Amino acid sequence: MNMPRVTTEVLQAIRRSKKPSSKADIVRSTGFSLVTVTEHVETLVRSNLVIEVDMGPSTGGRRPRLLSFNAEAGYIVAVDLETTHVQVGIVDLNCSILASKASDIDVASGPKAVLEHIKEMVFCLLKENEIETSLIKGIGMGVPGPVEYSTGLPASLPIMPGWDRYPIRQFFAQHFQCPCYIDNNVYTMALGERTVELASEIDNLVFLKIGNGIGAGIICNGQIYRGSAECAGDVGHINIGHDVLCYCGNRGCLEAIAGGRAMVRRAEQIARDGQSKILAEILLVKGKLTSGDVKRAVLESDPVVVEMVRECGVLIGNVLANLINFFNPSLVCIGGGFSQIGDLLLASIRQAIYHRSLPLATRNLLIQQSSLGEKAGVIGAAVLTVDEIINDSLKKTASGIFSFY
Amino acid sequence: MNMPRVTTEVLQAIRRSKKPSSKADIVRSTGFSLVTVTEHVETLVRSNLVIEVDMGPSTGGRRPRLLSFNAEAGYIVAVDLETTHVQVGIVDLNCSILASKASDIDVASGPKAVLEHIKEMVFCLLKENEIETSLIKGIGMGVPGPVEYSTGLPASLPIMPGWDRYPIRQFFAQHFQCPCYIDNNVYTMALGERTVELASEIDNLVFLKIGNGIGAGIICNGQIYRGSAECAGDVGHINIGHDVLCYCGNRGCLEAIAGGRAMVRRAEQIARDGQSKILAEILLVKGKLTSGDVKRAVLESDPVVVEMVRECGVLIGNVLANLINFFNPSLVCIGGGFSQIGDLLLASIRQAIYHRSLPLATRNLLIQQSSLGEKAGVIGAAVLTVDEIINDSLKKTASGIFSFY
Numbered sequence: 001m002n003m004p005r006v007t008t009e010v011l012q013a014i015r016r017s018k019k020p021s022s023k024a025d026i027v028r029s030t031g032f033s034l035v036t037v038t039e040h041v042e043t044l045v046r047s048n049l050v051i052e053v054d055m056g057p058s059t060g061g062r063r064p065r066l067l068s069f070n071a072e073a074g075y076i077v078a079v080d081l082e083t084t085h086v087q088v089g090i091v092d093l094n095c096s097i098l099a100s101k102a103s104d105i106d107v108a109s110g111p112k113a114v115l116e117h118i119k120e121m122v123f124c125l126l127k128e129n130e131i132e133t134s135l136i137k138g139i140g141m142g143v144p145g146p147v148e149y150s151t152g153l154p155a156s157l158p159i160m161p162g163w164d165r166y167p168i169r170q171f172f173a174q175h176f177q178c179p180c181y182i183d184n185n186v187y188t189m190a191l192g193e194r195t196v197e198l199a200s201e202i203d204n205l206v207f208l209k210i211g212n213g214i215g216a217g218i219i220c221n222g223q224i225y226r227g228s229a230e231c232a233g234d235v236g237h238i239n240i241g242h243d244v245l246c247y248c249g250n251r252g253c254l255e256a257i258a259g260g261r262a263m264v265r266r267a268e269q270i271a272r273d274g275q276s277k278i279l280a281e282i283l284l285v286k287g288k289l290t291s292g293d294v295k296r297a298v299l300e301s302d303p304v305v306v307e308m309v310r311e312c313g314v315l316i317g318n319v320l321a322n323l324i325n326f327f328n329p330s331l332v333c334i335g336g337g338f339s340q341i342g343d344l345l346l347a348s349i350r351q352a353i354y355h356r357s358l359p360l361a362t363r364n365l366l367i368q369q370s371s372l373g374e375k376a377g378v379i380g381a382a383v384l385t386v387d388e389i390i391n392d393s394l395k396k397t398a399s400g401i402f403s404f405y
Numbered sequence: 406m407n408m409p410r411v412t413t414e415v416l417q418a419i420r421r422s423k424k425p426s427s428k429a430d431i432v433r434s435t436g437f438s439l440v441t442v443t444e445h446v447e448t449l450v451r452s453n454l455v456i457e458v459d460m461g462p463s464t465g466g467r468r469p470r471l472l473s474f475n476a477e478a479g480y481i482v483a484v485d486l487e488t489t490h491v492q493v494g495i496v497d498l499n500c501s502i503l504a505s506k507a508s509d510i511d512v513a514s515g516p517k518a519v520l521e522h523i524k525e526m527v528f529c530l531l532k533e534n535e536i537e538t539s540l541i542k543g544i545g546m547g548v549p550g551p552v553e554y555s556t557g558l559p560a561s562l563p564i565m566p567g568w569d570r571y572p573i574r575q576f577f578a579q580h581f582q583c584p585c586y587i588d589n590n591v592y593t594m595a596l597g598e599r600t601v602e603l604a605s606e607i608d609n610l611v612f613l614k615i616g617n618g619i620g621a622g623i624i625c626n627g628q629i630y631r632g633s634a635e636c637a638g639d640v641g642h643i644n645i646g647h648d649v650l651c652y653c654g655n656r657g658c659l660e661a662i663a664g665g666r667a668m669v670r671r672a673e674q675i676a677r678d679g680q681s682k683i684l685a686e687i688l689l690v691k692g693k694l695t696s697g698d699v700k701r702a703v704l705e706s707d708p709v710v711v712e713m714v715r716e717c718g719v720l721i722g723n724v725l726a727n728l729i730n731f732f733n734p735s736l737v738c739i740g741g742g743f744s745q746i747g748d749l750l751l752a753s754i755r756q757a758i759y760h761r762s763l764p765l766a767t768r769n770l771l772i773q774q775s776s777l778g779e780k781a782g783v784i785g786a787a788v789l790t791v792d793e794i795i796n797d798s799l800k801k802t803a804s805g806i807f808s809f810y
Binding site for chain 1: 607633635639727728769
């Protein structure tokens with residue numbers, strides 16, 4: 001068998017184990033021989049990706065050396081870009097966030113301004129945490145739309161003028177000497193969610209992001225599923241038969257009626273129509289509403305706003321019910337900024353799913369709010385990057401050049 | 406690396422190559438070393454699964470031995486059971502049908518009667534083709550509904566009374582000394598379709614069966630995707646908002662309005678209402694209608710029947726459009742008995758998909774009629790079985806017992 005595949009499998013066995021592994025553990029989990037495991041463990045220890053930790057208990061003979069993944073072998077810059085908001089994190093190789101910053105931005109101000117702003121945030125974080133730029137081993141970034149993953153170039157999106165095939169990787173290459181990976185941020189969110197204890201055992205997962213728009217990230221057999229044109233999960237433009245015009249030019253798209261942007265617009269209409277005293281007052285003061293205002297009205301049991309959010313939840317749940325019949329996942333995770341509106345939205349989604357999905361498909365289905373909340377995207381971008389740089393390093397190891405350090 | 410994985414990979418490289426392979430070809434396609442390939446090729450030649458064929462051209466040194474998969478190393482019994490129809494085939498290890506038989510049955514008459522009838526068909530085929538029972542190396546059977554694949558037990562289905570967890574494998578074990586695999590027949594159809602030249606390059610495929618009901622088989626990253634409760638693709642009960650009662654107890658299920666059973670029922674109503682002269686005449690003579698009668702009325706351009714079929718196509722296409730946005734496949738294949746109604750149905754499905762799916766998702770999407778037609782299920786059941794028995798044999802090879810012969 002060729003070298004990088006075996007080395008990668010040995011490393012992944014060590015990484016994924018919840019406790020330090022003996023070589024015998026690795027033999028059991030990979031199916032490789034002890035000779036093979038020993039050879040590849042030595043390469044990994046030399047590379048500093050694996051370290052020896054305390055000795056395991058003796059099973060009669062010598063006490064075995066235990067092996068552990070070296071999460072401090074470097075750091076990752078992880079970026080989660082939304083249309084109106086960005087989060088940046090410095091993350092270790094175990095994908096734990098060491099430090100992070102968030103900022104409002106407008107993605108429509110174009111890639112140059114937005115990326116320059118992100119770069120400043122990164123340098124600020126590095127300085128505050130006294131981390132040398134040379135310790136950054138990879139950059140991972142999620143963007144709010146489809147990406148050609150192999151090149152990192154975003155697809156054309158009406159909500160992101162100027163970003164069509166913009167070379168984001170080249171921008172970062174001017175400032176960092178490390179590889180950079182760009183992906184649709186709903187895919188990275190799904191990947192992030194899968195690091196949570198419960199979800200890590202789950203092979204088939206749908207992560208539904210309710211942000212300004214609506215999109216889904218799919219984990220299939222444990223891997224991100226991107227689809228043939230790398231636009232899988234683009235469920236925001238599923239037609240639900242209403243007559244509202246969407247920015248995409250079609251009528252009746254799910255996100256044009258039940259997405260975050262639509263919810264805020266409807267809440268503003270409710271305020272202007274005098275149907276909600278709370279929202280009318282906020283609108284008068286601020287001149288516009290946000291998801292936080294909608295959440296507040298729901299918490300204060302404003303009946304018209306509650307009805308509107310419930311209706312959005314049912315519309316989203318109806319679409320999910322169909323996708324569940326088709327894809328039969330074991331976990332549906334509801335995330336994105338607008339999912340924080342509260343239990344009412346989740347309850348309405350669940351109600352619609354249980355009403356409309358097949359009993360066999362929902363018998364053991366978990367439907368829950370994202371456990372990582374607004375951190376899902378940053379953590380997922382780090383997960384993606386760590387997997388990629390490890391695979392890359394090991395490919396180079398095989399050809400005699402080890403590049404991780 | 407453990408033995409069966411390597412042996413299987415070497416064998417699959419030989420099987421999947423379109424022409425006989427040299428060891429150098431196998432080294433290239435697997436990434437294993439020449440020493441490893443040589444060792445495992447010898448095991449495979451001893452087992453009779455691989456044979457040496459004519460010598461390849463010299464590239465300067467000795468002319469290389471070429472290796473080929475031995476498709477005659479045994480035969481497979483492949484069964485495609487539908488609710489009103491069954492097909493049985495004797496198939497070689499390349500999944501080419503040597504002989505087949507079809508018969509009308511009623512699945513509601515229960516498993517004992519139906520399986521007894523299938524067994525008679527198999528023995529008749531073996532006798533006619535002078536094939537010894539001992540040469541049958543595996544039995545593969547598709548059934549019209551969800552199956553617990555690891556045990557081969559069908560799930561409970563209202564249209565299949567008596568089949569709930571019926572031990573089909575044990576029935577065949579009384580008559581044949583070989584393993585038996587049972588799967589949802591829309592999954593086997595998808596697998597069958599993937600053997601066709603064009604589709605074999607395609608990783609993500611949705612096979613939509615329009616039979617009496619409607620179901621989808623999903624190929625994801627080249628493999629059957631069964632889902633977490635093994636009911637993925639159950640799209641016949643997706644709610645499309647009509648008021649028709651489905652046998653499942655819900656209202657508005659796709660197959661209750663646009664499935665084959667529904668189309669025939671609607672055609673009979675059209676005939677009784679005097680809206681189609683052709684169908685009224687057939688109904689008078691036969692007392693009932695079939696898909697063939699609907700097809701004939703469409704071919705004769707009977708306007709009311711054409712309108713009904715077109716409407717069914719659009720409803721099916723609308724559901725597919727949503728699934729395409731979500732799953733982003735590169736091929737959607739329309740199969741099953743009622744797909745033979747003609748180009749009108751396919752055209753209406755395509756129209757709805759292009760109207761409603763995202764342009765990025767349909768840019769390179771192929772939407773076509775199944776190339777295998779009514780043979781997709783039999784061929785797919787054979788593909789499933791050959792893959793399984795080869796994996797099984799090689800597992801046993803690894804533990805020192807080679808069981809294929």
